[in-house]
Amino acid sequence: MxxxxxxxxxxxxxxxxxxxxxxxxxxxxxxxxxxxxxxxxxxxxxxxxxxxxxxxxxxxxxxxxxxxxxxxxxxxxxxxxxxxxxxxxxxxxNAIHPRAFVSPSAVVGTNVTVAAGAIICAHAKIGDDVIINTGAIVEHDNCIGNAVHIAPGAKLAGRVTVGEYAFIGIGATVVGNLNIGRSAVVGAGAVVLHDVEPFSVVAGIPAKPIRKSS
Ligand SMILES: CC(C)(COP(=O)(O)OP(=O)(O)OC[C@H]1O[C@@H](n2cnc3c(N)ncnc32)[C@H](O)[C@@H]1OP(=O)(O)O)[C@@H](O)C(=O)NCCC(=O)NCCS
Incomplete structure (x- = not known):
């Protein structure tokens, strides 16, 4: 039906x-x-x-x-x-593309979009109202808060926590075991090697704060 x-x-x-x-x-x-x-x-x-x-x-x-x-x-x-x-x-x-991979052990909320080529690995937790955009990789044991947007091609290594309303820019890389704070913004192409404070905007390689987010 x-x-x-x-x-x-x-x-x-x-x-x-x-x-x-x-x-x-x-x-x-x-x-x-x-x-x-x-x-x-x-x-x-x-x-x-x-x-x-x-x-x-x-x-x-x-x-x-x-x-x-x-x-x-x-x-x-x-x-x-x-x-x-x-x-x-x-x-x-949810809107989950048939050519996305969502691990059977991942937990996904409601009103979640997972675009083509995105990968959500084992035991990841995805909140409500989240976008995992085209080709993004959310590795094992990530915890993605409500209303987060992981932009196309961004990669989060294992055990990353992303706070509510945070935005991870296109092509950014976040190494494992880090916390990205609530409403933080990670710029396009950034390589994040340290925790990101809530409401902080970081960019560059390695990522450094450039301003506060609104
Ligand atoms: C990080 C970002 C949010 C900053 O935006 P902003 O506050 O308007 O910043 P500005 O464009 O005024 O740039 C401020 C400074 O940061 C630098 N900067 C901005 N974005 C950068 C990035 N991604 N990487 C490296 N440096 C960056 C600028 O060159 C500028 O440097 P300067 O002061 O030496 O000239 C934005 O540039 C960005 O990367 N957005 C992500 C977009 C995206 O992923 N879209 C996908 C949608 S699906």
Whole structure:
């Protein structure tokens, strides 16, 4: 039986998530929701943007059993929309590409996107509202907090802990056993050799603080 889904977020990441869902034979995507009213009524990659959060009750009535995934790259915005959807009783589910690997011993929350080529290894724990983006590697025993985004090609060695709302930039490498603090940002291509303080932005090889995050 097919699963009906709607994607919240009709931007670039939304189109990536649509590709993921279209590669799953049991999912039918009915359209997008988006907070940007200028998109309402438009067609994105062949599907309508049916409205914003106010459209949720109609969708729940029109498509019994429907669920949503939030496709917004920004951690804070993704989490806020997910919380609004939960308040409105919209079930949230995951978008996991069939060519991602998720270890059977990993524990994965809800509203999690795992893009093509991503690898989540043994005993990793992934919170809610997380993006493990294209080709990212989350090694064994990692603990990834809620609303984290691991960008494409980033690599986290074993036993790394990533605090809520943190962002690990594209192609960054984090060596094992480190803590990346809440809301920290690791710059593109950084090599992280030491713990990163909460709300700190680090970049470079080896990674050094460049400013505080907001
Ligand atoms: C780290 C980052 C967040 C900093 O952004 P920012 O605060 O706007 O920083 P700025 O661009 O003003 O740069 C500040 C300084 O840090 C340096 N810097 C910025 N990003 C850097 C990086 N990734 N590696 C090395 N140095 C970097 C800049 O060259 C600049 O140095 P300068 O003061 O000597 O000129 C951003 O550059 C970055 O790497 N973002 C990741 C993007 C990404 O992964 N996107 C994927 C989306 S799926």
């Amino acid at each position: 097919s699963r009906l889904m709607v994607i919240y977020g009709a931007g670039g990441h939304g189109r990536v998530v649509l590709d993921i869902l279209r590669s799953l034979s049991d999912v039918v995507v009915v359209g997008f929701l988006d907070s940007d009213k200028s998109l309402h009524g438009s067609i994105v990659d062949g599907l309508p943007v049916v409205g914003g959060i106010d459209q949720v009750p109609t969708l729940l009535l029109e498509y019994p059993g429907i669920s949503a995934v939030v496709a917004i790259g920004d951690n804070q915005a993704r989490r806020e929309v997910a919380e609004e959807l939960r308040k409105r009783h919209m079930p949230l589910t």
